[in-house]
Amino acid sequence: MVLSAADKTNVKNVFAKIGGQADEYGADALERMFVTYPQTKTYFPHFDLAKGSAQVKGHGKKVAGALVEAVNHIDDLSGALSKLSDLHAQKLRVDPVNFKLLGQCFLVVVATRNPALLTPEVHASLDKFLCAVGTVLTAKYR
Amino acid sequence: MVNWTDEEKQHITSLWSKVDVTKCGGDALARLLIVYPWTQRFFTKFGDMSNSGNIIGNNNVVNHGRRVLTSFGDAVTNLDSIKKSFASLSKLHCEKLHVDPENFRLLGDILIVVLASHFGKDFTPACQAAWQKLVRVVAHALAKEYH
Numbered sequence: 001m002v003l004s005a006a007d008k009t010n011v012k013n014v015f016a017k018i019g020g021q022a023d024e025y026g027a028d029a030l031e032r033m034f035v036t037y038p039q040t041k042t043y044f045p046h047f048d049l050a051k052g053s054a055q056v057k058g059h060g061k062k063v064a065g066a067l068v069e070a071v072n073h074i075d076d077l078s079g080a081l082s083k084l085s086d087l088h089a090q091k092l093r094v095d096p097v098n099f100k101l102l103g104q105c106f107l108v109v110v111a112t113r114n115p116a117l118l119t120p121e122v123h124a125s126l127d128k129f130l131c132a133v134g135t136v137l138t139a140k141y142r
Numbered sequence: 143m144v145n146w147t148d149e150e151k152q153h154i155t156s157l158w159s160k161v162d163v164t165k166c167g168g169d170a171l172a173r174l175l176i177v178y179p180w181t182q183r184f185f186t187k188f189g190d191m192s193n194s195g196n197i198i199g200n201n202n203v204v205n206h207g208r209r210v211l212t213s214f215g216d217a218v219t220n221l222d223s224i225k226k227s228f229a230s231l232s233k234l235h236c237e238k239l240h241v242d243p244e245n246f247r248l249l250g251d252i253l254i255v256v257l258a259s260h261f262g263k264d265f266t267p268a269c270q271a272a273w274q275k276l277v278r279v280v281a282h283a284l285a286k287e288y289h
Contacts, residue, residue, distance in 0.1 A: 035267040036274045104251055111258035112265050121194050124177040
């Protein structure tokens with residue numbers, strides 16, 4: 001799956017609009033993922049996952065930061081995410097199915113906070129982008 | 143038999159009572175066809191779907207979206223017998239329409255995003271969880287009679 005020029009523009013616009021709230025979006029997406037897909041909590045036995053958890057907020061910030069980095073290097077996602085890809089393959093080994101779940105939750109967060117931003121075309125581009133990120137992060141699994 | 147907590151039932155029924163079935167149904171189907179363009183394969187009779195504008199404005203899409211979401215409402219009013227309620231629809235989708243059940247999952251996820259955009263902050267994590275469970279159960283029921 002290839003990101004078209006229009007996709008890249010759409011994704012950049014979304015993140016430009018989200019701006020400094022990206023950290024909140026990240027934390028919100030994680031919270032929704034843990035509530036909606038409880039099996040994802042198995043990757044965080046060392047976390048306090050209660051509502052408002054500082055650890056979840058901190059991790060949301062990390063996830064959001066990685067997405068922003070990816071957007072800033074959208075022409076070379078494998079390059080931009082190479083270290084994270086190594087980390088997920090060698091250490092974290094999060095089952096690939098879970099990236100889709102977090103992606104869905106991130107879309108929901110954008111929809112709840114910024115519905116006007118998520119036109120069908122932008123929805124498509126953002127979904128493609130999140131899929132592409134998931135693909136890169138799991139690319140070195142085997 | 144699906145187990146619904148009282149809280150889940152409350153999230154589902156109270157949100158459903160505020161859903162504009164025509165608007166949300168049309169929006170959901172249009173987004174399915176735009177976000178996952180390969181799903182257009184089932185709707186070649188709908189006319190021009192060459193770009194998103196044509197899909198969104200397509201009356202066939204709006205009407206069919208309303209039809210699909212209205213039918214989805216049967217799940218909401220029959221939460222304790224969803225498999226039974228959707229048995230004949232399942233057979234139809236298998237034998238006549240030849241729809242890969244994966245498409246039910248895709249539409250379910252799209253519906254969640256549409257509901258999120260309509261209800262904003264009211265679409266809390268707990269509400270999302272209840273609805274994701276519902277769309278998963280409906281997708282499962284629609285696939286149950288496949289052979």
